[in-house]
Amino acid sequence: MRIKEILDSKRTISCEFFPPKTADGMDVVFRAVDRLQPFNPDFVSVTYGAGGSTRGFTEEIVTKIKSEAQLEVMAHQTCVGQTQEEVHDSLARLEAAGIENVIALRGDLPQGDNAGAPAKSGFSHASDLIGHIRGNFDFGVAAACYPEGHTESADLDADMEHTKLRVSQGADFLITQLFYNNNHYFDFVERAQKSGINVPILPGVLPILTNSQVRRFTTLCGAKIPPELDKQLDKFGEDDDAVRELGVEHATRQVRELWDAGVPGVHFYVLNRSYSVSKILANLGLKGHTALAGE
Numbered sequence: 001m002r003i004k005e006i007l008d009s010k011r012t013i014s015c016e017f018f019p020p021k022t023a024d025g026m027d028v029v030f031r032a033v034d035r036l037q038p039f040n041p042d043f044v045s046v047t048y049g050a051g052g053s054t055r056g057f058t059e060e061i062v063t064k065i066k067s068e069a070q071l072e073v074m075a076h077q078t079c080v081g082q083t084q085e086e087v088h089d090s091l092a093r094l095e096a097a098g099i100e101n102v103i104a105l106r107g108d109l110p111q112g113d114n115a116g117a118p119a120k121s122g123f124s125h126a127s128d129l130i131g132h133i134r135g136n137f138d139f140g141v142a143a144a145c146y147p148e149g150h151t152e153s154a155d156l157d158a159d160m161e162h163t164k165l166r167v168s169q170g171a172d173f174l175i176t177q178l179f180y181n182n183n184h185y186f187d188f189v190e191r192a193q194k195s196g197i198n199v200p201i202l203p204g205v206l207p208i209l210t211n212s213q214v215r216r217f218t219t220l221c222g223a224k225i226p227p228e229l230d231k232q233l234d235k236f237g238e239d240d241d242a243v244r245e246l247g248v249e250h251a252t253r254q255v256r257e258l259w260d261a262g263v264p265g266v267h268f269y270v271l272n273r274s275y276s277v278s279k280i281l282a283n284l285g286l287k288g289h290t291a292l293a294g295e
Contacts, residue, residue: 001072001100002100002101002140002172003042003043003072003074003101003140003142003172003173004140004172004173005140006042006043006072007172007173007200007264007265010042011259011263011264011265012042012043012202012264012265012266013039013040013041013042013265013266013268013281013286013289014041014042014043014044014045014202014265014266014267014268015033015036015041015044015045015267015268015270015277016044016045016046016047016204016267016268016269016270017029017032017033017044017045017046017047017061017270017272018046018047018271018272019046019047019048019057019058019061020057023057026057026060026061028272029046029061029272030061030064031274032270032272032273032274033065033069033071034069035274035278036270036274036277036278036281037069037071038291039277039278039281039289039290039291040288040289040291041071041289042072042265043071043072043073043074043101044065044071044072044073044074045073045074045075045076045103045267046058046061046062046065046073046074046075046076047076048075048076048077048078048105048107055090058075058076059075059090059093059094059097062074062075062094062097062099063097063098063099066098066099067098072100072101073099073101074101074102074103074140074142075094075099075101075102075103076102076103076105077090077091077094077102077103077104077105077129077133078105078106078107078108078129079104079105079106079107079122079123079126079128079129080106080107080108080122081107081122082122083122084122084123084132087122087123087129087132088132088136091133091136091137091139092137094139095137095138095139099139100139100140101139101140101141101142102133102139102140102141102142103141103142103143103144103175104126104129104130104133104141104142104143104166104171105126105129105143105144106123106124106125106126106129125162125165126143126144126166127162127165127166127169128169130143130166130169130170130171131169131170133170134169134170140172141170141171141172142171142172142173142174142175143163143166143167143171143173143174143175144166144174144175144176144177145163145166145174145175145176145177145188145192145201146159146163146176146177146188146221146222147176147177147179147184147185147187147188148177148179148184148222148223148224149222150162150222151220151221151222156191160191160192160195163192163195163197164195164196164197167197167199171199172199173199173200173201173202173264174192174197174199174200174201174202175201175202175204175267176188176201176202176203176204176267177204177221177223178204178205178206178217178218178221178223178269179203179204179223180218180223180224180225180226180229180250180254181224181226182203182254182257182258182261184223184224185203185258185263186261188201189201200264200265201264202263202264202265202266202267203258203263203266203267204267204268204269205251205254205255205258205266205267205268205269206268206269206271207244207247207248207250207251207268207269207276207277207280208233208243208244208246208247208250208251209240209243209244209247209271209273209276210238210240210243210244211233211236211237211238211240211243212238214233214247215233229246229250232246233246244275244276247276248276248279248280248283251276251280252279252280252283252284255280255284256284259284259286268280278291
């Protein structure tokens, strides 16, 4: 089923996983999926290594989840570091495996590359990739958006123009980058609507796991840690258990406020570690997502 059709009928809870670097790590991914499946996610997504470095694992994971776990899946498809032919072939394999949804991203460069340019004859932007998908395949297509602006954008207005282009090229819905202050999401949605974007915008939520992790991620993507949360992180320092519980508490409040405000869904960045998202969903008790069969 196309995820757009799910979003047309209900508000969604979804989870994102990433492929391991080697085959030995595959079990970790599937254990995380198994532990979250009782909460009835409406769909799950699987990321794609830089430059397609874990492409085969992504394809294997989404195919197995769809066939064995009976969950709707969305495969990440990036284009940086790959030729158009390589990207097209990857999409063709997904289509042949019965995958119906992809999220189209420019992606990060493979480690060791110094330039920000795509591979020779490759797609330069996610919008180019979306146009290719729409012209050659029948996938449901999602795209990313950045409530606090993409780190490479000149300003928020320029960033919104890039977002509009992804939608005009055919994105059915958008998923945001992580944020820890909901006002960034609400402001972004208001600006997007004023600019003419009318597709669902799912907030992406990353529960804090460790102090070093959240600081590394926010530095890389340009998201800001709210001052009060920053103080609490400083207080707990390297006490990972305390920081993880703080992350659960903050994300629970964050998602409750978002849900009460009527968001079309919430997309959790799981990082293959199910504990925090399981606790958050248990705390929230959202109808249909409480891990109680039949609800």
